[in-house]
Amino acid sequence: MQLPDGVDPARAWLAAFFGGIVVVAAGAIAFPRRVYDGFLWRYFWGPVDADAHGATCAVRADGTTERYFDQLACSGADGVVATPGYTTVSTVSYAIVLVFMLIGVLLLLRRLDVEMTSRFYVALFPFMLFGGALRVVEDVNVTFLRADVGTLIPYPPVALIISPFIYFVMFAFTLGAVVFWILLSRRGIIGEYEPYLAGTGVLAASGAIGWLFYISANAEIIGFFPTVAAITLGGATLVTAIFWWTSQRYAPFINDGTGYVGALIVWGHTVDGVANVLSLDWAGALGLGVTYGSKHVVNEATVRITESVQPAWLSEAVGTAWPFLLIKIAAAVFVVWVFNDEIFEESPRYAYLLLVAILAVGLGPGTRDMLRATLAI
Numbered sequence: 001m002q003l004p005d006g007v008d009p010a011r012a013w014l015a016a017f018f019g020g021i022v023v024v025a026a027g028a029i030a031f032p033r034r035v036y037d038g039f040l041w042r043y044f045w046g047p048v049d050a051d052a053h054g055a056t057c058a059v060r061a062d063g064t065t066e067r068y069f070d071q072l073a074c075s076g077a078d079g080v081v082a083t084p085g086y087t088t089v090s091t092v093s094y095a096i097v098l099v100f101m102l103i104g105v106l107l108l109l110r111r112l113d114v115e116m117t118s119r120f121y122v123a124l125f126p127f128m129l130f131g132g133a134l135r136v137v138e139d140v141n142v143t144f145l146r147a148d149v150g151t152l153i154p155y156p157p158v159a160l161i162i163s164p165f166i167y168f169v170m171f172a173f174t175l176g177a178v179v180f181w182i183l184l185s186r187r188g189i190i191g192e193y194e195p196y197l198a199g200t201g202v203l204a205a206s207g208a209i210g211w212l213f214y215i216s217a218n219a220e221i222i223g224f225f226p227t228v229a230a231i232t233l234g235g236a237t238l239v240t241a242i243f244w245w246t247s248q249r250y251a252p253f254i255n256d257g258t259g260y261v262g263a264l265i266v267w268g269h270t271v272d273g274v275a276n277v278l279s280l281d282w283a284g285a286l287g288l289g290v291t292y293g294s295k296h297v298v299n300e301a302t303v304r305i306t307e308s309v310q311p312a313w314l315s316e317a318v319g320t321a322w323p324f325l326l327i328k329i330a331a332a333v334f335v336v337w338v339f340n341d342e343i344f345e346e347s348p349r350y351a352y353l354l355l356v357a358i359l360a361v362g363l364g365p366g367t368r369d370m371l372r373a374t375l376a377i
Contacts, residue, residue, distance in 0.1 A: 010107045017104070032063075037080050043090045046082025048162045052155045054142040057083045086163075091297050094164055101171060102353050108175075109349050112182060116352040118261050123194040124174065125264065126201030128360050131170040132367025133208035134161050136375070139368075140215055140222060143377045147221045177201070209371070216375055223376030225288060228278055232370045236270040239329060247333075254337045257344055261355060262336035268359045269332040272366030273325035279373045281319025288376040296365070299324050328362065 027035040037060055046065075050058035055067035061079030068074050074081060086094075109116065138161045141152045151158070160169050177200045185193035216222045244263050247254045255262050276299060279292040294300035299321075306320040335358055343351045 010111060013104050013107055016100075042080050042082050043087055043093065044164065046080070047084050047086075047090070048159050048165065049155075050082055051084040051142070051162050052138070052158050054146045055084075057081050086296055088297055090164070094167070097164075098167075098357060102350075102357060105175065106350055106353055108179075109353075112179070114178075114182060114349070116349045118259060119194045120197075121261055121352055121356060122264070123198040124201065124356055125359075125363075126198060126205045127170065127174045127177075128268070128363045129367050130201060130205035130208055131166065131360070131364045133205055133212065133371060134170070135163070135166055135364075135368040136212055136371040136377075137208065138162050138166075139372055139377050140212065140375070143221060144219075149221070152215075173204075174201075212371060212375065223288070225286060225374055225376055227286060228275075228288075228373040229370055231278060232271055232274045232366075235274040236267050239270045239274075240267040243329075243333060253340075254333070257340040257342075257351075258336050258355070262339070265336055265355065265359050265362070266329065266332045268363030268366065269328045270325070271370065272362045273328035275366050275369035275373065277319065277321045277325050279369055280321040283373065286373075288373060290373075290376050292373070294321075298327070302327060332362070 024035075024040070028040060041060055046058050046060060049065060050056070050067060053067045054069075056069050056071055057067070057074035057077070059066050059068065059074070059077040059079045059081050066077075066079075068077060074083070114120075137152070138158055141158055145151050153161070159165055177197055181190070181193035181196045181200070184190045184196075190196055213224070216224045240263050243266050244255075258265070276294075278286065280294065280303065283290055283292055294303055302324045303320045306323050307315060310320060335355075339351060339355065
């Protein structure tokens with residue numbers, strides 16, 4: 001959409017941002033039951049509340065919230081019921097917010113005159129690992145809560161590392177690091193900023209993952225199954241290697257636009273796919289002693305459809321989550337193919353930002369699922 005002449009896009013974005021907050025806040029105050037309880041709480045805060053307390057659901061009625069820990073109680077609850085995980089409404093809402101925030105970042109990068117390159121893209125890679133690992137910190141917190149041994153992080157502060165709020169936390173942390181190192185580079189204090197940016201992400205991710213392994217080594221209720229991580233990372237690397245060799249040999253046009261960045265996207269989404277298959281179908285065979293379920297809309301629908309059309313004997317043998325892995329690989333390859341040279345020539349900043357978001361929505365959840373299964377929580 002073309003803005004009228006004389007309108008600053010950055011100021012228009014800020015006006016839309018703060019205007020949206022004011023409208024939502026005013027609606028929640030004026031119509032608390034319909035706007036807050038029926039929409040904001042039901043689809044956004046309620047799932048976070050239930051997740052933070054390790055509850056099957058959270059129920060809001062007459063301005064108070066109760067948590068229930070079995071499905072029967074949730075089914076018979078009187079009030080607005082919210083369960084951990086995503087719904088179609090929340091998923092679509094997050095997608096809209098993501099696109100809006102990407103536009104804001106694009107405007108900021110233009111204002112700072114930042115050149116988007118593959119080096120910048122790779123520098124952001126460890127931040128995605130950090131986001132996934134940070135989410136597992138909350139999973140450990142819930143495990144401690146269910147075992148009645150206290151919590152590592154109390155509620156409500158723990159909500160900052162639960163979806164969707166963790167996305168805003170990671171967004172602010174990553175954007176802050178980007179701006180900080182770019183400004184230091186512009187002032188001549190450091191040279192190229194990309195290595196420093198990558199180092200910040202590596203330190204953050206290493207700290208979070210190292211802390212998780214420390215907890216695993218010192219808490220009996222937290223397990224350690226490195227086979228899960230080995231299979232996930234090894235499987236994703238193998239699939240990516242096959243994709244790269246095959247495409248370069250028989251269809252090099254697929255990688256013309258993205259280059260090795262495309263291989264990184266395929267790898268990140270394959271991590272998500274393999275981790276899901278292992279968690280949903282092979283947790284028992286791996287000896288994890290934990291039963292996992294689908295929280296994402298697409299994953300849940302894939303498993304449900306597979307169960308309905310696949311013979312029972314085949315489901316018993318190979319499980320029902322395997323199509324999700326194929327969907328993730330196919331979607332990643334399609335994205336790599338779509339992002340050709342023309343897209344990068346027309347708007348390299350926007351192209352790279354979209355690719356960052358595409359990798360993040362695969363590698364972030366994939367890292368979380370892999371680490372959860374590795375720790376058997």
